[in-house]
Amino acid sequence: MPRRVHVSVTDSQGDFIVNTRKDYVIGIVGATGAVGQELVRLLHERNFPMSALRLFASARSAGKVVERFGKKWTIEEAKPGAFAGVDLAFFAAGGSVTRALAADAVKSSCVVIDKSSALRMEPNIPLVIPEINPEKLRNHGGIIANPNCSTAVMLMGLWPLHQAFGLKRIIVSTYQSVSGTGAEAVKELADQIQQHVSGQPVTHKVYPYQIAFNCIPHIDSFGENGYTGEETKMAEESRKIMGLPNLKVSATTVRVPVVRAHSVSVSAEFERPVDLAKARAAIAAFPGAELVDDVANKKYPTPLDFAEKVKCGVGRLRIDTAWDNGLSFWVSGDNLWKGAALNAVQNAELMIREGILKSEPAAV
Amino acid sequence: MPRRVHVSVTDSQGDFIVNTRKDYVIGIVGATGAVGQELVRLLHERNFPMSALRLFASARSAGKVVERFGKKWTIEEAKPGAFAGVDLAFFAAGGSVTRALAADAVKSSCVVIDKSSALRMEPNIPLVIPEINPEKLRNHGGIIANPNCSTAVMLMGLWPLHQAFGLKRIIVSTYQSVSGTGAEAVKELADQIQQHVSGQPVTHKVYPYQIAFNCIPHIDSFGENGYTGEETKMAEESRKIMGLPNLKVSATTVRVPVVRAHSVSVSAEFERPVDLAKARAAIAAFPGAELVDDVANKKYPTPLDFAEKVKCGVGRLRIDTAWDNGLSFWVSGDNLWKGAALNAVQNAELMIREGILKSEPAAV
Numbered sequence: 001m002p003r004r005v006h007v008s009v010t011d012s013q014g015d016f017i018v019n020t021r022k023d024y025v026i027g028i029v030g031a032t033g034a035v036g037q038e039l040v041r042l043l044h045e046r047n048f049p050m051s052a053l054r055l056f057a058s059a060r061s062a063g064k065v066v067e068r069f070g071k072k073w074t075i076e077e078a079k080p081g082a083f084a085g086v087d088l089a090f091f092a093a094g095g096s097v098t099r100a101l102a103a104d105a106v107k108s109s110c111v112v113i114d115k116s117s118a119l120r121m122e123p124n125i126p127l128v129i130p131e132i133n134p135e136k137l138r139n140h141g142g143i144i145a146n147p148n149c150s151t152a153v154m155l156m157g158l159w160p161l162h163q164a165f166g167l168k169r170i171i172v173s174t175y176q177s178v179s180g181t182g183a184e185a186v187k188e189l190a191d192q193i194q195q196h197v198s199g200q201p202v203t204h205k206v207y208p209y210q211i212a213f214n215c216i217p218h219i220d221s222f223g224e225n226g227y228t229g230e231e232t233k234m235a236e237e238s239r240k241i242m243g244l245p246n247l248k249v250s251a252t253t254v255r256v257p258v259v260r261a262h263s264v265s266v267s268a269e270f271e272r273p274v275d276l277a278k279a280r281a282a283i284a285a286f287p288g289a290e291l292v293d294d295v296a297n298k299k300y301p302t303p304l305d306f307a308e309k310v311k312c313g314v315g316r317l318r319i320d321t322a323w324d325n326g327l328s329f330w331v332s333g334d335n336l337w338k339g340a341a342l343n344a345v346q347n348a349e350l351m352i353r354e355g356i357l358k359s360e361p362a363a364v
Numbered sequence: 365m366p367r368r369v370h371v372s373v374t375d376s377q378g379d380f381i382v383n384t385r386k387d388y389v390i391g392i393v394g395a396t397g398a399v400g401q402e403l404v405r406l407l408h409e410r411n412f413p414m415s416a417l418r419l420f421a422s423a424r425s426a427g428k429v430v431e432r433f434g435k436k437w438t439i440e441e442a443k444p445g446a447f448a449g450v451d452l453a454f455f456a457a458g459g460s461v462t463r464a465l466a467a468d469a470v471k472s473s474c475v476v477i478d479k480s481s482a483l484r485m486e487p488n489i490p491l492v493i494p495e496i497n498p499e500k501l502r503n504h505g506g507i508i509a510n511p512n513c514s515t516a517v518m519l520m521g522l523w524p525l526h527q528a529f530g531l532k533r534i535i536v537s538t539y540q541s542v543s544g545t546g547a548e549a550v551k552e553l554a555d556q557i558q559q560h561v562s563g564q565p566v567t568h569k570v571y572p573y574q575i576a577f578n579c580i581p582h583i584d585s586f587g588e589n590g591y592t593g594e595e596t597k598m599a600e601e602s603r604k605i606m607g608l609p610n611l612k613v614s615a616t617t618v619r620v621p622v623v624r625a626h627s628v629s630v631s632a633e634f635e636r637p638v639d640l641a642k643a644r645a646a647i648a649a650f651p652g653a654e655l656v657d658d659v660a661n662k663k664y665p666t667p668l669d670f671a672e673k674v675k676c677g678v679g680r681l682r683i684d685t686a687w688d689n690g691l692s693f694w695v696s697g698d699n700l701w702k703g704a705a706l707n708a709v710q711n712a713e714l715m716i717r718e719g720i721l722k723s724e725p726a727a728v
Contacts, residue, residue, distance in 0.1 A: 169686050170686070171535040171631045171686055173537035173616075173629040175539070175579045175618065175620065193557060193560070193561060194561060196557070197557060197558065197561050208662045209666055209668065209669075210668055213621065213622050213623050213668065214622060214666050214667055214668040215539045215620060215622060215627050215666060215667055215696075216666055217627070217629070217664055217665075217666075217679075217680055217694045218659070218662065218664060222659040222660065225682060225683065225685070226640075226659065226680070226681065226682025226683070227682060227685065235685065248685070248686040248687075249685060249686055250631050250684045250685050250686035250687070250690070250692055252537075252629040252631075252680070252692060252694065254539065254627075254629065254694075256539065256579060256620050256621075257577065257620075257621050257622075258577050258578060258579060258621075259577050263579050263581070263618075265537040265581070265616040265618065267535045267614050267616075276590075295582070295586040295590065296586065298572045298582065300581055300582060301581075302573055302578050302579060302580055302581075303578055303579055304573065304574055304577065304578040305573075315581075316581055316590070316616070317590065318589060318590025318591060319589065319590070320614045321589070321591065321599065321612070321613060321614050322533050322534070322535055322612040322613055322614035323612075323614070326614070328614055328616060330581045330616065330618075332579075
């Protein structure tokens with residue numbers, strides 16, 4: 001696709017600081033899934049600079065017509081060669097699709113912003129939350145990974161506190177919504193509620209047990225050490241994103257009957273003494289967080305309040321009674337937004353702003 | 365009420381080990397509440413040795429007739445003087461009723477087994493879980509306190525592990541059901557589900573926010589240190605029951621849309637190295653716990669599975685990755701049973717078995 005003239009302003013390092021190009025051709029792989037649908041929405045609501053949007057999915061969905069925002073798309077099949085002419089593709093179709101197609105997309109000069117877990121821990125693939133480690137975008141080789149949903153939400157509280165006091169150890173428990181599993185899990189919860197209300201037997205298929213009126217301490221598959229994949233991701237990805245290879249982490253990840261937005265209960269030990277006022281100020285000043293911490297007036301974040309919010313809510317800050325330099329807090333954030341689609345779009349927006357949206361390694 | 369002849373067998377220390385008396389007059393204060401109703405049920409289902417059961421409640425409920433188990437009761441008003449002739453009264457009507465009436469009951473030679481939090485931390489009042497510190501029953505002065513619901517459930521996993529490895533520090537997060545708040549909260553969740561399904565606006569009164577499809581990190585009122593009363597109870601009561609005054613505890617207590625049974629995610633640090641096989645054996649051998657820990661076959665406890673169960677389910681045991689001598693686990697248990705009515709009945713059963721059901725201090 002030919003590119004039109006655009007205006008760019010660069011700073012003294014040659015980085016683009018203003019970029020008026022609006023003609024990017026954007027693709028979404030897994031466009032019919034829970035995250036894919038949020039990507040379509042966010043790209044429109046945030047006026048993402050695109051001249052065209054192409055929606056890709058499996059052969060099964062190809063040919064279907066999708067109508068949203070007064071537009072109409074025919075779903076294309078995600079397959080080798082499909083990304084010619086696409087400048088940037090958001091991959092939101094799971095690890096196997098990423099493994100099968102991301103390298104092929106890069107060969108077509110398409111930058112891949114991947115939501116799957118497939119490549120996150122690859123040493124040469126940047127795993128980026130733009131509020132935390134945006135500098136890693138500059139060294140990309142065509143693929144940028146996005147973090148696990150619980151990890152991203154948790155780090156919106158943890159990173160500013162690390163900057164203030166120096167993180168040493170965290171013990172966390174999650175309260176994860178069913179939309180993190182996907183659209184079929186949202187339907188399963190709704191079906192179970194309907195069955196319950198109408199006195200029918202409650203059936204399940206997506207989860208190993210009923211999720212309505214229940215908690216399931218099992219997300220992703222179990223590893224040999226007894227931790228689940230989700231729990232291991234929270235540890236490994238936190239270390240990689242924050243650049244803290246020695247951070248001690250223990251996570252327990254739990255599915256709860258919430259539709260949207262994950263919450264995390266965090267107890268953190270720090271290198272330096274913790275000051276509560278300074279902690280609150282650090283959270284309040286951090287672009288990814290909204291401080292909701294006025295317990296005298298019953299103000300703290302809940303998942304219902306932080307569904308479909310750009311920022312994650314952080315509250316219940318208190319000096320931890322189990323550690324010398326400890327602080328506990330609670331964070332709620334939208335798993336489909338900051339935990340998935342929004343973070344991916346924010347990464348893309350930053351790359352465009354910095355002029356590094358190109359699928360060759362950046363010459364920094 | 366005159367007492368009939370009964371047969372007792374005592375051991376060499378003079379303790380009763382068999383006691384065939386069946387003629388105890390039992391009272392339940394708060395008989396119409398969530399815990400009170402479970403007390404009526406458990407006393408019947410466990411064939412508690414009683415010749416009469418009297419149900420007490422506030423003046424508002426007095427005179428109402430209750431029918432259960434083929435029997436009929438007229439609710440009596442709980443007021444000073446009402447406990448003459450009652451051998452043992454279970455108090456399940458909240459702290460203010462306990463403060464107003466427990467001492468009066470003891471004056472009438474009525475032993476009080478109290479579910480409220482009012483007297484739990486009084487140095488001279490035993491706070492007892494019979495599987496953990498039954499010896500404290502022997503020094504009672506007429507009133508026996510029962511622990512907080514989350515604490516009782518958690519200790520069913522923690523105590524056997526402490527005995528095996530020596531507890532040092534715990535970081536816990538809870539997933540607490542609405543029945544812990546009371547019958548009106550169970551109704552509130554049911555109403556909200558009904559409103560949601562029928563497309564009506566969702567209203568709330570019991571909780572400060574909607575609980576259906578939500579999590580509320582706020583149970584009991586907030587203290588000056590930012591912890592809630594529930595969180596402080598978990599710390600203080602754990603120390604008192606296990607006899608570990610220096611145990612370090614940090615708790616985050618959270619209400620979730622589950623009807624019955626609380627769950628707790630526990631990360632524990634121990635004095636001695638932890639061995640997983642030994643930990644599992646300790647749990648399996650503990651009378652208060654059922655080991656449900658076979659993740660390869662997706663076996664772990666859930667609240668739905670442990671509602672109306674005598675034992676609490678303990679699973680997801682794993683060597684903790686954040687501590688040198690650490691172990692994490694998950695426990696689910698019935699907050700109305702082990703967390704309330706059952707523990708109270710078990711205390712009473714043990715006192716009868718040991719012949720110490722009398723409202724004067726035991727001469728041990």
